[in-house]
Amino acid sequence: MAPHDDWRERQESATVTVEGHELEVAYYDEGDGPDPPVLFVHGIPTWSFLWRDVAPAFAGDRRVIAPDLAGYGESSMYDGFDRSIRAQEAVLGALLDELGVDSCVLVGHDIGGGVGVRLAVNDPGRIEALVLSNATVYDSWPIEFIVDLGLPSTIRTMSVEECRETLSEAYRDTLHGDPTEAFVEGMCSQWDTEEAVVSLGRNAIATNTNHTTEIAYGEIEAETLLLWGTEDDEQPIEDAERLAEDLPNATLAPVENAGHWVPEDRSTEYRERLAAFLDS
Template structure:
């Protein structure tokens, strides 16, 4: 397995068939297993600069959610949080992992917690980063798209692209370099990308995390709730509420980071994860 992501452009080398479609994935490093789950409207590209530090301490598994990045959804499958959680359970079994550390960002937090609490995926430790778990967590922009989905689906692709790009640039606290913005936007380009975007927007609902919220008090795995201090999509107050609902959870923030915490501050994000999981490592 590879231990570096710096010598070549970010590209996931594995393709794994799951019940909901085909997942693009990869594995880096060596050590206790750790699975990274991104949110919307990102892909595993979010983790590219955090992976090298994480891979110094962990075997790091990354994947693109179904319908995101290089992953594809099977015909007739909705890329809902519930479906993504089932897919995460499939991947953990495929990789032969017993109780990995699970890290979820944005709706990836909802995916991780649903996989753990509903799909019964064991975990040695959990980390929820700017996570969409306790509602309401849909932003006004997402709600508007859901309400007027057909208008967005039929919008000229170049107009849609302008809207999506403007929205993406509010996900970080620091200005996003053009090359990085282009990498995030590439899967959503053209008419096909517009449809993929709207498919995942329309599939996202708080109903998929409602059952998770009802079970948060039963979480026993050590849990870190980590938030970008400058998050304008889900403010740190949402993180404080989430941490308070999970027994023994630790809440912390990363200065100078917006909603895309690992984009703004990749090293600080990785170090926070390594430090937390290192303190809660099970005896060998």
């Protein structure tokens, strides 16, 4: 069994209603331990499989939850609902309510980090601590590649095969060092239907800079770890340095020799540094 199929076998599903739309949200949920649980949130164009080498390591000591955002992975992909960061914030809030989670430590990568900072401002009681990794913050996004994926002309003409080829190349080019085939194949596997290709385009066009420029970053009181790959051209370490100045309780923790996919590039170091943060 391929690693991504094994991950799917371990997922559960819940139905949430957001802005009148019923959405199936797939999620990994294992472990039982002292509160708060740890919520791992992926970005675009990944899914919860991003955390396969990180999240399960913590399930022996605490509850660990890793959802697929709406429009990604095994969650609903049908056309006709909002997939913006603002909408994903509502999806995660509804999922946590469904799972009986009052508060959590949120570990967010890419737009998952953007969702995390919104929750930390808008629902501060929900977020006990925050870990941001190469997150979409301020006006650092969307990047040209993602915008192009969301253009109607792209969505209408891109085949499943072309989508897989485009994304496979993108994943390989942005991994730091030799790409892991399990990562590339696992990430591409979610986009293997025509519905999924449209969903990817809708996810891409929903990237809205305003949803992270409107945030009052100075109001984020949660203790925050900025576990950030230093070799990322799109969400650069300078953004983490700015966050370290703007957030009252933030600690900058650069991860050397890691690019945008820092949980994949340096999974062992990532686990160790996250464990130290959680233990503290």
